[in-house]
Amino acid sequence: MNAVEHLTTRLPPEAVRRLAAMRVGRFDSPGLLGTIAARPRVLDNDQAIEHVIARWGDDLCGLLNALTRGELAALATALRVDVAAGARSWELRAKLWDAGAALERGGVDVGRGVQPAPVVLGGHLVVQAAPRGLFPPSEVYPRHVPAPADPRPPVDEPETVDDLLAAADAAIGVRLGARGRDKGAWGMRAQALLGVRETGDEPDWQGDVEIKTVPIALDPSGLWRVVEDPAIAMVGEGVIAKLQRTLWLARATISRRDGDEGAGDSDDATIVSWYLLDWDADIARLARRYLHDRPKGPAGTLARGKYLGKRFFAECGLLATLNGQL
Incomplete structure (x- = not known):
């Protein structure tokens, strides 16, 4: 049985229409555009159910993420799901x-x-795709914020990809x-x-590998999440060329503590x-879906940059390299 179909029919009519x-x-x-464009201006409840199922039929997480807390609570009651009084949305x-x-x-495992x-x-449900690229091993997931390390940049530019990744290891x-x-x-x-x-x-390294940092932070759940869409290139530049082979450096902001060098200044950061x-x-499919442009530069600028949406990093496997495959 399709869960979205079943859950949608148990929602209050006003929630379905919303x-x-x-x-x-x-x-x-992008396939949703045709479905939504064909939607009548005024829907009865059966039509609304059809459109909700057409939109989220294969995306249970998406449906649940779209519901308000009140709608979630009403659905839990309708399904007789045992939840604590005052349970939060997530x-x-x-x-x-x-x-x-x-x-x-x-009933099958x-x-x-x-x-x-x-x-x-x-506060939302996110499916982490399995890693599809290289990443350093870890004994613990989610990864810990690494202990401070001394900078040891190579004297000369790395000659091979292995040398480049060794330098990335040293930067953690x-x-x-x-x-x-x-x-x-x-x-x-x-x-x-x-x-x-x-x-x-x-691309930064020998015209072959683009090096980009992606900002991450620990969520209240204890897992890492991407906190900002990283910039890829200015509009008009070769954005696809920069994504052909990309070395993503997961960068976390950390607060300076009393006694640290520079304490009292703005926050520090490190490579995780x-x-x-x-x-x-x-x-390529994910890039087409999540690349977007917006102003890039100081307030009032007319320049625009290409950015990659945060959800890209869940679907390309990066989050699983930080949090483990749970």
Whole structure:
């Protein structure tokens, strides 16, 4: 049985109509545009149910993430899901996902590869895709914030990919210092730790590997999440060339403590891990979905940059390299 179909029919009619009227978001599947465009201006309850199922039929997490706390509580009551009084939205979502997943399994035990369980990030359910690129091993997941390390950049630019990744290993734990006003300062310092110079339009290392930092932070759930869409290139530059082979440096902001050098200045940052991702058909699909442009520069600028939406990093496998495959 399809869980979304079953859950939708148990929602209050006003909740179903609200969901059916929701606009398609920037990063929703492009295939939804035709479905929403064909929607009548006024829907009866049966029509609203059809549109909700058409939109979220294969995305139980998406449906639950779209529901308000009151709607989640009403659904839990309708399904007789045991939840604590005063349960928060994310707790309700997790419980309802368990109920929906059990319904779809039909009492049969299946592996995580068949029915991957979501994690909770920012109060919402997120499915972490399995890693598809290289990354450093870890004995503990989620990864710990690494202990401070001394900078040991190579004297010369790395000659091979193995040398480049060895330099990335050595950069883990190095404190990058206060950022200042330049939002790109931490990225440039991280790249310098790898012994690679900024090249402009060409991928940074030998025209083959682009080096990018992606900002991460620990969620209240204890898992890592991406906190900001990273900039890829200015509009008009070769954005796809920069994503053909990308070395992502996962960068976490850390607060300076009393007694630390520079205490009282702005926050510091460090590299937690890295992820080498190669372009393929799946990454191309994700890039088309999550690349977007917006102003880049000081207030009032007319310049626009290309950015990669945060959800890309759950679907390309990077989050699983930080949190483990739960």
